[in-house]
Amino acid sequence: MQMPRPQNARRAPGRPRAFDLDTALDGALVVFRQRGYHGASLSDLCGATGLTPGSIYKAFSGKRAVFLAAFERYRAVRDAEIRAAIEPAETGFGKVEALLRSYADISAGREGRFGCLVTGSAVEISTFDAEMADGVGAAIDRIERLLGSLIREGMADGTIDSSVDPDAAALHLLSVLQGFRVIGKLGRSRDAFLAAVDHALIALRPETRTHPS
């Protein structure tokens, strides 16, 4: 049995890699977000990463593997951003609001035009194999479950109307988020999205609203 590498890690044998993998993935990510999987050619990827086809195939088994790695990196980075966005809020409603506002931010302007790798991949999903499709489905489920748990938290702490159906509300807000990412591709202002967020959140407010039957 080989012990895991000691703390003063020894370098792998052979010539060391001359570029940073995550930096390269960040370049590939932008291309996949802008152009989609099928719209991104290997020469696009080479241009965005500064690598040659040979180097890409030394590091990855193919375009599909580059996509999978870029997707996983995107998911991890976005996950951290989302957690950071909702962390300061102290109520369930506040966390939902912070989450929607953070989506308004990244869906607007230049960043919004880059698009979302998850949203874009969901649209392309019928051209993906099972592993790629599972990754996309899991990423969407993750956001929906997060929304659901924040909504239940708000219902428990009194900041969200206790009469709402949390699953229905979660799907509603998940749709808003995905819709932002689609519409953001055409270019929208942050203010417009923020106003839409404020309107969407009305449905959660516990104020003494009475609804016609």
Place this chain on the structure above:
Amino acid sequence: MQMPRPQNARRAPGRPRAFDLDTALDGALVVFRQRGYHGASLSDLCGATGLTPGSIYKAFSGKRAVFLAAFERYRAVRDAEIRAAIEPAETGFGKVEALLRSYADISAGREGRFGCLVTGSAVEISTFDAEMADGVGAAIDRIERLLGSLIREGMADGTIDSSVDPDAAALHLLSVLQGFRVIGKLGRSRDAFLAAVDHALIALRPETRTHPS
């Protein structure tokens, strides 16, 4: 809609076309909806239309032109469906509700997995030329303006809260519709979408109503 040829109009010279253009476009449409523009190859198009490359190029100037024609047909068909869906409703709120419910219908199940050509094209938009991009932008704007006018109608007839910002509400609901189309690609039930519609509509309801106590 084919006009009967008037008596004085001559039939075009040469061998007549042996297939129906709109039927062929319907086949192409499904392929573009499922696979997107870049994911749809000409042989995919041939398979779905039953035509050969030669015949396609006799009828259209290229793949791009097939897409443009399919897109325009899709837009016209969907426009008619939407008008039919909201026509029976008699209030602004009722029309908005009918519109959202019709999107819940087409976003669910097998039909939902086919996807929306407008939504899919919006995601691919940064790979399109100006004419294609304009078509997509116009199609989205059209839905947003329709939502805005229905919301204003409801505010005028008292079925929608008069304090809402109609533009913000329109962008909110447009996002819900586009989000449905994205999430529908992964497969959702009609009931789940309908529940989400009900929740989204809470934000439009007038606040003060007699409520059975």
Place this chain on the structure above:
DNA sequence: TTGATTCGGAAACGGTCATTCTCTAAAGCG
């Protein structure tokens, strides 16, 4: 009929795609 015109279908075309190969460069090890 004949000629003009357009369609349909198959094969062929150049280009680009993802991928592989080849050869050189850069590292650790003994």
Place this chain on the structure above:
DNA sequence: CGCTTTAGAGAATGACCGTTTCCGAATCAA
């Protein structure tokens, strides 16, 4: 220093892409 191993660069490869060409078939006008 060789020896081994892996990275890098770019040319080569085969497949498929969108497109064009070619020719026989179908129609109308004369």
